[in-house]
Amino acid sequence: MKLVIGIVRPERANDVLTALHRAEVRGLSITRVQGHGGELERVETYRGTTVKMSLSEKVRFEVAVSDDFVDTTIDALLEGARTGEVGDGKIFVMPLERAIRIRTGEADVAAVTPVGGS
Amino acid sequence: MIALAHGLDPAATAWMFVATALVLLMTPALGLFYAGLVRSKNTLNTFMMCLGALGVVTVSFALVGYSLAFSHGNGFVGGLHDVFLRHVSFAPRAGTHIPELLYFTYQAAFCIVTAALVSGAVVERMRYGTFLIFLVVWSIVVYPVLAHWVWGGGWLETRGTLDFAGGVPVEMASGFSAFAAAIVVGARKDYGRQALLPHNAMFVLLGAGLLWFGWFGFNGGSGFGTGRPDVLAFVNTLLAPACTLVVWFVLDLVRDRRVTAVGAATAVIVGCVGITPAAGYVSPLWAMLLGALAALPSYAFILRRARTRLDETLDVLAAHGLAGLFGILFIGFFAQAKWNGVADGLLYGHAAQLGDQALAVLAAPVYAFAVTFAVLRLLGLVMPLRAGEREESVGLDVAEHGEEAYASGEGAILIRPEDGVTPPVAVVPA
Numbered sequence A: 001m002k003l004v005i006g007i008v009r010p011e012r013a014n015d016v017l018t019a020l021h022r023a024e025v026r027g028l029s030i031t032r033v034q035g036h037g038g039e040l041e042r043v044e045t046y047r048g049t050t051v052k053m054s055l056s057e058k059v060r061f062e063v064a065v066s067d068d069f070v071d072t073t074i075d076a077l078l079e080g081a082r083t084g085e086v087g088d089g090k091i092f093v094m095p096l097e098r099a100i101r102i103r104t105g106e107a108d109v110a111a112v113t114p115v116g117g118s
Numbered sequence B: 001m002i003a004l005a006h007g008l009d010p011a012a013t014a015w016m017f018v019a020t021a022l023v024l025l026m027t028p029a030l031g032l033f034y035a036g037l038v039r040s041k042n043t044l045n046t047f048m049m050c051l052g053a054l055g056v057v058t059v060s061f062a063l064v065g066y067s068l069a070f071s072h073g074n075g076f077v078g079g080l081h082d083v084f085l086r087h088v089s090f091a092p093r094a095g096t097h098i099p100e101l102l103y104f105t106y107q108a109a110f111c112i113v114t115a116a117l118v119s120g121a122v123v124e125r126m127r128y129g130t131f132l133i134f135l136v137v138w139s140i141v142v143y144p145v146l147a148h149w150v151w152g153g154g155w156l157e158t159r160g161t162l163d164f165a166g167g168v169p170v171e172m173a174s175g176f177s178a179f180a181a182a183i184v185v186g187a188r189k190d191y192g193r194q195a196l197l198p199h200n201a202m203f204v205l206l207g208a209g210l211l212w213f214g215w216f217g218f219n220g221g222s223g224f225g226t227g228r229p230d231v232l233a234f235v236n237t238l239l240a241p242a243c244t245l246v247v248w249f250v251l252d253l254v255r256d257r258r259v260t261a262v263g264a265a266t267a268v269i270v271g272c273v274g275i276t277p278a279a280g281y282v283s284p285l286w287a288m289l290l291g292a293l294a295a296l297p298s299y300a301f302i303l304r305r306a307r308t309r310l311d312e313t314l315d316v317l318a319a320h321g322l323a324g325l326f327g328i329l330f331i332g333f334f335a336q337a338k339w340n341g342v343a344d345g346l347l348y349g350h351a352a353q354l355g356d357q358a359l360a361v362l363a364a365p366v367y368a369f370a371v372t373f374a375v376l377r378l379l380g381l382v383m384p385l386r387a388g389e390r391e392e393s394v395g396l397d398v399a400e401h402g403e404e405a406y407a408s409g410e411g412a413i414l415i416r417p418e419d420g421v422t423p424p425v426a427v428v429p430a
Helices: A010-024 A069-079 A108-113 B012-039 B040-068 B100-121 B127-139 B144-153 B155-159 B167-185 B202-222 B228-256 B261-275 B284-304 B316-334 B352-382 B388-394 B395-402
Strands: A001-006 A029-035 A041-047 A051-052 A058-067 A089-095 B412-415
Touching: A001 A010, A010 A058, A041 B261, A058 A069, A058 B352, A069 A089, A069 B155, A108 B127, A108 B167, B012 B040, B012 B100, B012 B202, B012 B261, B040 B100, B040 B127, B040 B144, B127 B144, B127 B352, B127 B395, B144 B155, B144 B167, B144 B284, B144 B352, B155 B352, B167 B316, B167 B352, B167 B388, B202 B228, B202 B261, B228 B284, B261 B284, B261 B316, B284 B316, B284 B412, B316 B352, B388 B395
Parallel strands: none
Antiparallel strands: A001 A058, A001 A089, A029 A058, A041 A051, A051 B412
């Protein structure tokens, strides 16, 4: 089992969701985060105050999958999130020690397999 | 005491001061209404399109537009007698008992809000600079011509077409211009691919409420006095939109078993638009029928339009074009000389009135659509109409204005003048 974390542009979040759905990756959660990854900084001016916005809005996907599904998930994230410009984000894959489905108490691979899935 | 100029009515003048300010409020109210309907990244840009109209359209209307609409000319357009407000002063405007300067200000507020309405078709993708230029051109070649037709001694007015507060130059003009603008500028890049939802329904409701408030000056002031037609128009501005709301609730319930807030805000606008041309011409009871019936075509059209490829984003055509057209035709059936002192409609034995109304319904949309289409096509030859795809993704608030509506301040580093930074700053990745 792995936890796949994808940090993507907010305007690509819908495309990522579509790509994951198409790849039949069903269980996921997202968070709005702010981050900095070396992209162009925005300069904004409010009356006399000029500021450099060093953090950009991002959306963080967390997907817990069985080992067989890791590459599918990564491919879907790449497909949905890539624009080719600096600032497209990152994907991190981490080992996942345990997973429990709260409703049934199922553990590990059974817990990360979608209901009705194989 | 200062003696009043001959022919001025102090009561009417006092009311028109208030009515003018009410109409002026409608433009920022429209800004709220529109800004709530777009995505959060385009909030400021959308509001700024309305604020832009308050700036540039006031100038163009004062310099040229007013004269083209309201000074003596031919049946099609007014003359140049009053350009730069040359002969506009304290003397009463012919046909009214208020100073012509005040009359001009009132009419300017109309032109401003009408031009701002067209922005609803192109929000979230049009370049701001190009839009300002479009506003200037539109407020010279479209609005004044149509205003002249019905109010400035033009051919429709001469024939006897009735338009109390702007079914022709305001509602049909903005609606059918928006239709043309949506076609020329094209759809947003995500349209039809993603759900593009209103980001703040409270702005939409607040904007609609303030628009309705302002509309009492818009309709109630369009008789330029304090007499019977003015009272009638004021009352009808409450009755008709209320009936539109009720019918809209029912339609929502039948369709989805739930009454929606954004739908209700739309209903308020549709009702106000519908009664606009007829406000001073139909009895209160017929105004209620007008409001109720006006809901039907707009409701049906909004549902239908969203399933097409036409990204007329905020449905100006449905809410203003169709409802305005409906109101203009309604006069032809239900106008009552007993109430308005001017003319009867078909129902009261004067079928010719319906013919005159139908003429406006045929001519005004064609003119507004064709000229707006041509203006934008020509503008598109000399400058880009749309923001780039990248800017559209990031949102026009940051891309066009360098500001955010909902800036958090986290990660904002103060730049002092001695840093000498000019946007945009590229930070090379480590």
